Amino acid sequence: MNSPRFASAWANAAGWEDALHAVIAALPRLAQANLGFLYVSDHFAFALEPILSRLRQHTGVLEWVGATGVGVLGTQGAALDAPGISVMLGAFPLDSFRVFSGRKPLPRDFAAYAALVHGDPLTPDMSELVADMSLKVRGGQLAGGLASARQQAWQIAEEPLTGGLSGVAFSKDIQTLTGVSQGCLPLAGNWRITAAQDTLIERIDGRPAVEVFREAAGPALGADLRRAVSTLLVGLTDDDSDRRQFAARRIVALDVRTGRLAITESVDAGQHMVFLKRDEAAAREDLQHMLQELRDACPRPPAGGIYVSCAGRGGIMFDDDETEIRAIREVFGDIPLAGFFAAGEIAGSRLYGQTGSLTLFV
Incomplete structure (x- = not known):
């Protein structure tokens, strides 16, 4: 055998x-x-x-x-x-x-x-x-x-x-x-976390994280951040060469005043990421x-x-x-x-x- x-x-x-x-x-x-x-x-x-x-x-x-x-x-x-x-x-x-x-x-x-x-x-x-x-x-x-x-x-x-x-x-x-x-697919764009603290993403490509999130979500979702947070996720990647290789993590909080996102995993500055959409079709x-x-x-x-x-x-x-x-x-x-x-x-x-x-x- x-x-x-x-x-x-x-x-x-x-x-x-x-x-x-x-x-x-x-x-x-x-x-x-x-x-x-x-x-x-x-x-x-x-x-x-x-x-x-x-x-x-x-x-x-x-x-x-x-x-x-x-x-x-x-x-x-x-x-x-x-x-x-x-x-x-x-x-x-x-x-x-x-x-x-x-x-x-x-x-x-x-x-x-x-x-x-x-x-x-x-x-x-x-x-x-x-x-x-x-x-x-x-x-x-x-x-x-x-x-x-x-x-x-x-x-x-x-x-x-x-x-x-x-x-x-x-x-x-x-x-x-x-x-x-x-169960999700990446949205357009490859991003890089440039400032972070524990589970908080503060800046993405040098810009406030919420600003980039709103842009990636598109006009319809970006105008309704509560719905966007329940629909989109963050995909953490080792590099930006393969957009399908990611670890999907939920967004648990969003602070418009400070421009920060909180997710379910600790992150580091320099880490690559994508935004993801999860629904039945995806x-x-x-x-x-x-x-x-x-x-x-x-x-x-x-x-x-x-x-x-x-x-x-x-x-x-x-x-x-x-x-x-x-x-x-x-x-x-x-x-x-x-x-x-x-x-x-x-x-x-x-x-x-x-x-x-x-x-x-x-």
Whole structure:
């Protein structure tokens, strides 16, 4: 066995036993399966231990990773704010992965080239923790998301747990590709922050930030700053060479008197940025662009995937909760797939929000 193989199943039901029974009945048998991915609706968080126990008994797979979500998804569909379970089994080459957590750190002698991680949304400085974790992965590439729940959010790394980051690291023998759709498109113009303090953008290209913001918004939005703030975002970039490579951040305050903008991340003078528009049309276009880029980058048809969507997407952003899953199927077919609606999405070395992140095993 030189490359991983996968099988998945997804089900919604009012009770966890009914949902698990439906998943087990639909889950294809996978010879040599040795790693399981489990995403459970927060409605069933109280039953994580018996769910894990029954899955181990049925599949023979001992090692599991995953998280709770305010909704779960799979190849067959997706449901936000509904009870359900999503499972994917993987048959990986021996010694090609390690499950880790705060209780069981990643071994120093394991050369990790990629990792699928899940985090606790209540852990302070999660962005810094994600960036630090990416330095422990030789390829520098993380994927995954923050567990979500109406009450206590849980991660799974062999057992249910809370706090920090957990997940599974892969050796160089496992090839993954990750794409991120932030649901927004850049407006005209490349800008540079020339004065900033913490999360406050004071001047852009030497001008008051609000003045540049109003100009970028255009006459209609610029005349209604309250609406503009709720519609537009700031995209932070490493340089101005690729306008699609950005980290979208919300604008949380605007001060006309001082000309300053406040966003949800600390910024530095000299940092490049773009202004972004987020609506359903932009989200659909960006999702299609991300999927096409991934397909073009795949050296062969993917064997399976993990999709993490923000809890603010689904039917809130699109026509219905299954819009993203249908788009994935249209591009990649009915590949084995599991995932959840998260409190934050992780890709590369960054923590995102309002995004959809697809990781493919190729």
